[in-house]
Amino acid sequence: GQNIDQPTEMTATEGAIVQINCTYQTSGFNGLFWYQQHAGEAPTFLSYNVLDGLEEKGRFSSFLSRSKGYSYLLLKELQMKDSASYLCAVRVYGQNFVFGPGTRLSVLP
Amino acid sequence: DSGVTQTPKHLITATGQRVTLRCSPRSGDLSVYWYQQSLDQGLQFLIQYYNGEERAKGNILERFSAQQFPDLHSELNLSSLELGDSALYFCASSQDQGGQETQYFGPGTRLLVL
Numbered sequence: 001g002q003n004i005d006q007p008t009e010m011t012a013t014e015g016a017i018v019q020i021n022c023t024y025q026t027s028g029f030n031g032l033f034w035y036q037q038h039a040g041e042a043p044t045f046l047s048y049n050v051l052d053g054l055e056e057k058g059r060f061s062s063f064l065s066r067s068k069g070y071s072y073l074l075l076k077e078l079q080m081k082d083s084a085s086y087l088c089a090v091r092v093y094g095q096n097f098v099f100g101p102g103t104r105l106s107v108l109p
Numbered sequence: 110d111s112g113v114t115q116t117p118k119h120l121i122t123a124t125g126q127r128v129t130l131r132c133s134p135r136s137g138d139l140s141v142y143w144y145q146q147s148l149d150q151g152l153q154f155l156i157q158y159y160n161g162e163e164r165a166k167g168n169i170l171e172r173f174s175a176q177q178f179p180d181l182h183s184e185l186n187l188s189s190l191e192l193g194d195s196a197l198y199f200c201a202s203s204q205d206q207g208g209q210e211t212q213y214f215g216p217g218t219r220l221l222v223l
Contacts, residue, residue: 031209035152042111042199042214043152050209087152095165095207097142097154 002026004100006088011106012078020073020086020103028093034062034073035087037102043087046073075105083107112136113215115200121221127188130218134181134202140164141183142203142212143175147196158183159206190222 004024012018024032031050035043049055049064049071061074075082088100112135122128134141143155145168154167158177169175172190177183187194197219201212 030207037152042217043201044214045211048209089152089154095157096167097165099152099154101151 002092002098004088004090004098006086006100006103008101009104009106011108014078014080014107014109016078017074017076018078018105020075020105022071022073022088022100024069024071024088024090024098024100026090026092026098029066030091030093030095032062032064032071033089033091033097034071035089036084037087038084046086078107080107080109111213111215113200113202113213115215115218117218118216119219119221121223122190123223124190124192126190127186128190128220130185130187130198130200130220132183132185132200132202132215134183134200135213138202138204138213139181140203140206141177141181142201143183143185144199144201145196146199146217147193155185164206187220192222195220195222
């Protein structure tokens with residue numbers, strides 16, 4: 001079976017750093033994706049990891065450990081506009097995408 | 110604006126009916142992906158086309174079908190509609206077929222089945 005877990009909700013303070021974890025158990029692995037989705041809007045692609053390690057893109061970084069079935073998204077210097085849902089997804093063999101339930105992040109002033 | 114367009118924005122129909130959702134990818138993108146997002150099931154991948162050919166298939170029901178035309182626009186056909194098909198349907202596009210490149214999402218079509 002396919003299973004992806006993420007915390008349902010997280011809260012952090014403006015200017016702080018937050019780490020959103022994602023663990024997965026899937027039949028095969030062909031890359032891990034992170035998306036941001038503001039309420040009522042379409043998802044926005046944030047990052048893609050296929051090899052172990054850290055990928056940095058400005059205030060956002062994504063880490064992958066394939067042996068542990070684990071990834072995290074790190075958001076630095078949080079801003080109010082970062083309040084959104086963050087979706088973790090794995091591409092499995094056969095090129096299917098499996099999505100996690102999403103983590104709703106609230107950034108407080 | 111992502112450059113991906115979807116029509117219509119909203120659709121209200123009755124159970125048992127058939128509807129067609131349309132997507133135009135960004136200029137130069139060869140891949141089109143279809144997703145369904147409902148409140149109880151989150152975002153689900155339905156199907157991917159690359160340059161007119163089906164590339165990957167996810168949790169797409171047999172009542173649903175899709176195609177990508179020579180001009181690269183895509184249509185998702187939903188038939189024998191049920192109440193549970195009410196959801197947001199997103200289309201996304203990317204340049205590559207493997208999904209490693211950035212996927213750009215359209216604004217979605219909100220379908221309500223009564």
